[in-house]
Amino acid sequence: MSTFTALINSMRLRTLPLSLxxxxxxxxxxxxxxxxxxxALLLLLLTTICLQILTNxxxxxxxxxxxxxxxxxxxPNYSMTGGELTEKQMWTSINTLVIICxxxxxxxxxxxxxxxxxxxxxxxxxxxxxxxxWAATHYTLGKSPYGYKGLGDIFVFIFFGLxxxxxxxxxxxxxIEWAMTWPAIGIGLLSVGVLNxxxxxxxxSDKGLRQTIPLRIGEKKAKLYQTVxxxxxxxxxLIPYQSWWLIAFAPLYILHLYLLxxxxxxxxxxxxxxxxxxxxxxxxxxxxxxxxx
Numbered sequence: 001m002s003t004f005t006a007l008i009n010s011m012r013l014r015t016l017p018l019s020l021x022x023x024x025x026x027x028x029x030x031x032x033x034x035x036x037x038x039x040a041l042l043l044l045l046l047t048t049i050c051l052q053i054l055t056n057x058x059x060x061x062x063x064x065x066x067x068x069x070x071x072x073x074x075x076p077n078y079s080m081t082g083g084e085l086t087e088k089q090m091w092t093s094i095n096t097l098v099i100i101c102x103x104x105x106x107x108x109x110x111x112x113x114x115x116x117x118x119x120x121x122x123x124x125x126x127x128x129x130x131x132x133x134w135a136a137t138h139y140t141l142g143k144s145p146y147g148y149k150g151l152g153d154i155f156v157f158i159f160f161g162l163x164x165x166x167x168x169x170x171x172x173x174x175x176i177e178w179a180m181t182w183p184a185i186g187i188g189l190l191s192v193g194v195l196n197x198x199x200x201x202x203x204x205s206d207k208g209l210r211q212t213i214p215l216r217i218g219e220k221k222a223k224l225y226q227t228v229x230x231x232x233x234x235x236x237x238l239i240p241y242q243s244w245w246l247i248a249f250a251p252l253y254i255l256h257l258y259l260l261x262x263x264x265x266x267x268x269x270x271x272x273x274x275x276x277x278x279x280x281x282x283x284x285x286x287x288x289x290x291x292x293x
Contacts, residue, residue, distance in 0.1 A: 011057065025283050064080040102129075125170075153195060196229060197260065198272055234282070
């Protein structure tokens with residue numbers, strides 16, 4: 001495997017649709033209401049993609065250094081596990097992505113606020129961007145990674161749900177749209193579900209190496225928790241606007257729950273991309289049909 005191919009593998013591109021789900025709801029809603037240019041929307045998408053890739057690379061480095069990633073883990077093995085990427089190469093990639101995220105994020109704010117550097121919203125969003133980069137790199141990295149303390153669910157709900165949806169709308173429209181609260185909560189819950197199903201799958205290989213919600217509460221309760229997350233997230237997208245056409249996605253969520261309760265360990269892996277893609281598709285159809293974009 002070439003270094004480039006190994007790096008692409010470590011980027012875990014199949015996770016990108018989940019990170020874009022909230023931006024689709026928030027950013028495209030604001031754009032559809034005539035609040036911004038296509039350039040600002042494009043920069044928003046690029047910043048989000050780069051932040052997700054930064055998160056994935058940082059997670060692999062953190063899991064490698066801590067010993068969580070090994071050939072015995074239940075989930076897919078990545079490039080550092082097999083020796084295709086060295087620690088030096090990964091650190092270089094992580095530091096490069098930090099710079100790229102900062103550049104795209106700053107370009108987004110400068111474009112959206114027309115270089116009004118003293119605008120209080122500009123300053124606060126700049127601070128939020130810095131926090132987002134910190135959160136992306138400290139899930140499993142650093143002296144006290146929050147992902148190893150069972151706090152990942154909280155951070156995912158905040159950044160993949162509330163910040164992704166409402167923050168994306170705010171950075172484009174420069175005001176708060178409270179109607180976005182329900183899809184923000186919905187996508188947040190479904191995103192936590194993606195993390196939780198991943199942690200349920202990896203329970204055996206995670207033992208003694210890190211704390212996750214499934215390890216704290218046990219497999220059965222973790223599956224009940226997953227069921228609540230999926231049904232709750234789907235309901236938040238479905239009911240508030242009487243968006244009954246979203247019922248078309250019900251079979252996919254039911255299939256996910258069937259896989260959840262009928263499988264365990266590595267055999268749970270197909271349930272993860274299924275939930276990722278269903279969440280992404282739900283967000284797209286939600287915006288198109290609900291807001292008439």
